[in-house]
Amino acid sequence: MGDPQMRLIVSCEIVEKPLDGNRDTEAVAAHLTACGRMLKSRFDRSQNFSDITEALSAQKRALELTPLGHFLLPGRLSDLGNSLTTRFQSTGDLLDITDAIATHEKAVKLTLYRDSPLLNNLSIALTLRFRHTGDLWDISMAIVVLELARDITPEGHPTLPSILSNLGRAFRTHFDKTWDSSVLAKCISAFQKAIELTPEDDEGMPGLLVELGTAFRCRFEQDGNLSDSNEAIELQNKALELTPAGHADLPSRLDAVGTALRTRFQLTGERLFIDFAISNHRKALMLTPWNDPCFSCRLLNLGISFKCRFELTKSPSDIDNAISAHANAVELSPKDPLLFGMFGSLANALMCRFEHTGSASDLAAAEAAYQRAADLIPDGHRYQLALHRSIANASYIRFNKSGDSRDLERCISQYESAVNCRIGSPLLKLMTAAKWARLLRRHYPNSPQILSAFDMALGFVALIAGLDKTVERRYSWLQTEPGIAMEAAAAACSLDRPDKALEFLEQGRCLVWGQLSNLRTPLDELRRIDSSLAYRIADISKQLENKGSSRVGHHISMSFSERIALEDEAQSHVKLSQEREKLLQTARAIPGFEDFLKPSPSSDLLRHLPDSGPIVVVNVDESRCDAIALLTGLDEPLHIPLPNFTLDKAKKYRADLKMLLRSGRFHAREEEASTVLGSEAAARPIRPVNRARRDGDVVHGVLRGLWNDVVKPILDTLCFSQIHPSSTAAYPRIWWCPTGAMSFLPIHAAGVYRGSKTDSILDYAVSSYTPTVAAITDRVKKHRTIEKSVSGLFMTSQPNAQGMTSIPGTTLEVQLIHSLAIEHGARVVKLEGVDLTPEDCLKYMESFSSVHLACHASQDAADPLESRFLLHTGSLDLATILQSNLGKNADLAFLSACQTSTGEEKLSDEAVHLAAGMLAAGYRRVVATMWAIGDQPAQEVATSFYEYLWSHGEENRDGGFDGTVSAYALHHAVQQLRHRLDNSESSLLTWVPYVHFGY
Template sequence: MVVSVGAPAEHVFASVKEDNPVGVRMTSAVSPSSPFGSGEMNAIQQAIQRAILTAISFQRRFNETGNADDIAQVVFHCENALSFGLDLPPFAYSFFGNAYLSRFTCLGEVQDLEHAISHHQKAVQSTPSGDAELPGRLNNLGSSYLRRFEATGDDLQDTEHALSYYQKGLKSTPSGHPDILSFLSNLGNLYSCRSVRTGDLQDFEQAISYHQKVVESAPSGHADVPLWFYHLGTSYSRRFQRFGNLQDIDHAISYHQKAVECAPSGRTELSSWFSSLGNSHLQRWERTRDIQDIDDAVSHLQKAIQSTPSGTYLAGPEFNNLGNAYAIRFNYTLDLEDIDHAISLQQKAVQSTPSGHAELPGLLDNLGTSYSRRFYCSESLQDIDHAISYHQKAIQSTPSGHTRLPAGFNHLGISYTHRFKCTRDLQDIDRAISYHQKAVESTPSDHADLPGRFSNLGSSYLDRFNSTNYLPDVQNSIASYRQAAEANGAPSIRLKAAKEAAMLSSDHDPSQCLTDFALAISLLSEVAGLEQTNNRRHANLRGYSDLVGSAVATALRFDSTNRALEWLEQGRCLVWNQLNQLRTPIDNLRMKNPSLANRFIEIARALESHGTRSALSLPSLHPTLVEAIRLQDDTLNHTIHATEYKQLLEEIRALPDFHDFLQPPKATDILSSLPNDGPLVIFNIHKTRCDALAVIAGIEEPLHIPLENFSLVQAEELQEILRFDLLKQREVEDQDRMPRRVRPNPSSMLFVLNELWRKVVQPILEALGYSLNPSDCGRIWWCPTGPLAFLPLHAAGIYGAAHNPGSCVSDFVVSSYTPTFRTLNDRSTASSTSSKCTSILLISQPNTPGLSSIPLTRKETHDLETLMKRTAIEALLLEDSKATVENVKAEMKSRSWVHFACHGVQDVHQPLSSGLCLHDGRLELLEIMKQKIPNLDLVFLSACQTSKGDLKLSEEVVHLAAGMLGAGCRGVVGTMWSISDLYGPKFAEEFYQYLLKEKGSEGLDSTRAAYALHYATRKVREILGDDDNAFLTWVPYVHFGY
């Protein structure tokens, strides 16, 4: 974690006004034994008074400008007043003490703090008990001690002195006095500063408690409200750095935003407040990895520098913080300009910070980290040598036992590891391991940074093992990764560690590898936590698409089929499963505990709403601060609700008979809840092996079917053929027809279908004991994973001249797909209670603005409208300008069947922006996910790519068909890729004709939709044969659900 530095003036000091006029009691300050004559004494008193008045004038100007020259003049005239050696009134000493504190704020000279303490002590000592000014002077003395502690970090006794004086000041202040809030704020600052050094939870809690009390009690419009917002935000930020609770950093950002928003322009503290706001965004980035936080941080930290008064040492921290932001952004961009900016700014920070200042070690450490980052790209030994040198200086200048030391050890270990990878000098990796060991040993067991430090130790052990093959090193590496995975901290770091431990233990500690994989699988839901938007969750899951495959392959290697089945269900389609959980009926809970059930529903609905909002729902590219605050308020509420949701789950699971409430299903649950119509076949395609698990109702264990003649490489080759050969983005026209996107190449298709039949589908059907009986085909559900999710299993077979009965999948079974077991189970249960469809919504968009014309969609829907009119089924047609997004959403809620005939788009960059193209825009997948349409039986998507997912999210099944299932639909007919406009009407006609023949007078039955699709496919093949047009017509169509 980078060290963020804030301006110390704002952290600990809130000056208390001295309201005594200059010159009052000046004559009484003269000692009776003064050697001066009366005339000479008058002249001296006038000189002192002039000096103090001049100092006050410069102080006022400094308060407005923040210019270091002005505060230097203040101190100069104060010292002039003191030079006469006379005893002065208490207010003068108090003013002098504040002047030295102000100069320290600008120049950072610790000696100024000694002067400040001395003068404030004199002010307190010379103020009579009961004097109205005493509370303020006690507080100023306390602030001076606290400022010295913050500057030097050496002596916790300073905080005890500060606490004593603050408490005395507060005790001697009358109830209702306007300065009480400032005194309480100072107490909060004390605990906040001490918490950084001690790491004591009680200090963090006290800091937040005092600051929260101040903010809640502050009168509207009070001049110090921005300052108090700032202090509260800082306390939350510090607690986040220690314990890693995401809600804390969301609170910090919210309060820092409010501080900046309500501060008058030109206020001298603005630089510190912008800096803290930027730092809070950086800290949140370390947890969420949302690049928007880095961009926001850079913006705010640039404003901090722009608003920093020139000539002050405060520029040092601001340079450092902006440098941190550029260095972190470099991790994403790998733009050398970013890391060069970072190093330049951090060099300025070091150069402008006085020797011996408490913040200097952190600045040196950050500069070293930036050199280490640049080495990653430059491979210049000079860069890594600089990094090591700065890290060493940082450690040497940090007091023993300081809370910053573990981070310094960690960063030095990283730099030695980097140099080892370049030089292969074993001394470097030995040093790296030594420093990483020191880092973990000196880090508290509940610290949020511990997972990263254990991971770095594990990585260093592994690097040494790879060079020496010394077996204890790999064992230590596994142990370190395990400790990282189990520690408190960022889920993303813990998940990476758990994955590393599992991969290594598969070879070096096989008895424990399944336990390691179990932890990794469980952490997936933490990385894609409910405190994030759906877009963010998908982004976080992109790097883990191979984890479930590795875990399942390992489980099958050890013949643990039940565990393999559980992991396939638990580790896939996480976002859909979370959505389903938020919509889970809780009738049993309501009977047991109505109030708890109602609160659960309320929080679940809030989380669903939060999750389906856009990740960046700001109204403009350059939002105002007010707009940013609104978005941050939404984010904070989202995090609060996610936290409460976890707490509610714990409370519910503590009830009798509810211990497994919304827990991932066990294999026994899956096996006992399947429909009786046919098996569910789940695949696992991994580089080490390919397998299928057939789950059959009434069978106590899944049937394991190894696909011995198939491999991940072959699956990827078949996928590439479809992707590059079949789905090239080109528009074609022939025979007066327009495609809804592209035309595949049939010869390539024949090869793909042949390979899928021989190496995947045929071995499964044989293992399941299917025999040829085309007139009485049973059902089967396919649940493909990895690259197999993009291949047409339902059409696998040998076609053309080599075709014989029993050489394709449709000769044996009626195929459907399901994203997960739970989806199938839910749709099967819903279908058992559904009634026949008596109304259908038809949507046609033949001339979508901005897209190519698909004129036969009009014929398709008009033919269907005519067909329905012959029955008792009501049909509503929305066409052209009537088919708007809002109209379609509204009508979908009152219809049980919907048929779309339009363009569809799969957005490869933002999969949740994929959608159906209507008259006034897209009906996007994200919008579909928001809908709750429990009465929707079936949606027919006669559009392009409606069941084609995202290659990088193959385990999440992010496509329109899955979206319709998520919205509550029991079944969906979709397309894997683009379809021909010419044969769309024929296909739809055959599909609905079959359903109308099957008791159509009673309404359309969605449970027969898969059979209707099977029938329509056969009829089209009978008409067209196995020629080019037949493949283009029927292969893309698939059925999802029950």
């Protein structure tokens, strides 16, 4: 009886006898409270069930003796709630945890939700019930409670790190259920702040580092951002360094490092990562007793890593080790809640060996394991999508072996189920939907399901490249399934659905370009209905535009506080995106605004076509090539099959041009060319044209092939080839909207330029390009409702830029145009060289409707917003131009620089060039170049272009020009140059690069 705790418990039993009327009630209640705490504490150590039962009895009696309003009542309620929670953890009786939550709720209500420890206790109970029932409401409420506890806890309070770490765990639990990336971002932020407030020598620090590292790994698995993987590995390794030998948590931390390394290998394929992963998993397993509950999970991780390495090395020992580890994990865990995952991993390993050896027994065992996994996995589990994919892959392998259509049908059914899973990474769903669509197309080419599958795939494209990410990240993700929109359009054309093909292309191409345009859409109609809503949408859109282009990237030298700030900035970005989406839903609930800022359906595009000519989309895919023409007066898109053209031809033409241009066998404005058709080329000195070379017909061959197989069939169908206009002004217009590899080919110059029967597109129509159909139809709508604004021309020549060769011809070019402007009484400003800073250039662009830039330009394929114009005193990048307030005044941009409409091969359908960027910035029309241009031709084209503008179009009292005739002006100027030259290859290379974009 010498133990004070024992004496207190025994005295508690004495107090439970009938009370003496003279005994002080509060003293008894206090005594019972202390007894209850001691009994619970003893239960925590001994697990003697009678202790927790007696603790609950004492605490309930103490509450009976505590009057309502007593200042100790909330604490005693919380004590009872904690004991009920403890008993629930032993028995799993839902009544206990439900009573615990109700008791904790009473306690926090009595403190008016102002007591952090009580709120924390309530959150623990809610989280435990969620883990037992899976009811999302419980974990959501736990998060609300913990956020409240965090908000009322002052900075510097010792409980704040604990509250933040609990909040991080709650967010992680919620994420495991929902796979919601915004929740995972909050999880990371909470753990980061908990670590920042925790002393480095605190015993809990390694555990926090592990949990934060795991959260970063999860995000890396979801988004593939290497900086997240770097963070995960760095944090897990640091936790390992802080863990002494013999520590109980050392095996789990070794296992966590191994998992982080394996995840990195699965994306990058770097051998070093998987070797180190296996080494860490093995060490973890060696330190884990075989009867430890974690032993089977660590076996599972080792097996997965062996399988990953086998996929790289094809070493039989690796796959045998993987299967052995998985089989042992299954055998050791007959009742493990993650048994479905173990069966699934075992099946994956068996399938791997089957594909390598062809063993029928492996295939049969794999299918049996998949079936066990499917039987055991809870509905709605986040691994359900991966399991459906794995079963689909196995079924298709069996189909290829057996030819049994039932195997194929099962495969397709499993892919469909995977795509329709409630939870799963949008990236994985995109890849799955693409597989589903392709299988249907291959085996059931007439199935209407094909269009549904592609519809879903393109919806996931929009999700993985959403407004919550930076523009750079969006472009990175769009390389995951390149060409999916063209593939979908080709399938639609095969099914005689050109309307659907058009919608696919509008939805899945130029996504980032369309987002920028969408963010800048005038809200005049909505403003007339709800000005407040329109203002909020416009304000958030502007903030999103800025955040998408301005966020600082992660780098290894960042301090921890800088990393927290970066994560906070990312969260702010996500919140803005979510808020904008909610506002758009509000707007779409207004009658007449149901499709507000949604991709335009085919029928809507057809209502707003230009009167002066058709828009022609040219789609090229491995399976077929088609044109889709949109003409005023037609209710449906006009489908024009192009059976003689192929994707291989398009690629060959591009490769031929690329090789020719890289050879430097033409006179360029710059003495060196560094970027040609979207690929970095070594700088080469210009050499004279060698007319004797066998490839001297490259350009002629490309233009002739485009004419015979693409352009002439289109003109014939449109009856354009029967028209021979007498002057440029009488020509009809054609807006070309090429896709994929076609985006790099000079469709506007297609023709036969040698022989007795020369013929070309230039003889029938004036060509312009557009990134999307909507880019033109939107301009048509605006042109019909607003007046043109003419406020003059701003010009600059920049013959010198740091690190670049001099281009003195730009000075004469601008002087010639300036003289023309003065002659016509135009408002014009000319600034050159050191007289113009990038900041001043932007101000003049805001003040003048038209700009002529004669300078060097640089295209950044990795981050298109970093593409820039190089001035003598600095550079003006596209991101800065996009953030400026060019407004409705921006009309015409003439980019007299090399390769301003070149594009990037990996992002062929994202219009990642300066010309498209200037359109996105607000300019209605842009003159640009596809490759390097010469000084003398540049001067001739520019002066002839402006002479035409000032002598045609609507009269302007202030000497301005009508930008709507700019396409005709460029056509006229190029024709003037063309007719002055011969039809040699070097002559074609001189005038062909000039292109017109926009309305």
